[in-house]
Amino acid sequence: MVAFAEAQVEQLRVQAQAKMVKKIAMKRQRSEEKRAAAEARRNRDAERTAAQTEYIRQTGQMPSTHYICCGWLS
Template sequence: MQMEYEDRAPAWEEAEKSKHTARFWYDSKLYETMSCFIAKEEQMRAQAEAKMVKKIALAKHRSEEKRSATEARKNQDTERTFAQAKYICRTG
């Protein structure tokens, strides 16, 4: 009986080692895949953030242009109105 256990012990130990080795390989493969997905996610997030920053900057630039154009038009209207009032006062 003792001899039988002694014969089966190395086989059992080898089976356990191969099981753990296979599991470690599988886990490391999963880790590599997961880290690849994480890297892609971070890259996509950075690209989306850069795109958003660019859109915001463009929107700010356009709004500043429109604001300055509106201000210039308002100043022109004010000058025209002032000139008309001055002409009316002069001519009666």
């Protein structure tokens, strides 16, 4: 009877460990996806900044914006 209880405890421990490993793997994958998205966003922002800088160098003017910064003033 004691051996049966020990076997059950061991089985529960193995299942809990497998569940934890799976959860850690999912968290790791999600963090990698978020890291990749952040890097892509940084690259897009850098490209946009470089393009604006080149525009300013070529024309000497700031690029026009399509939004009103302080809309509450109007």
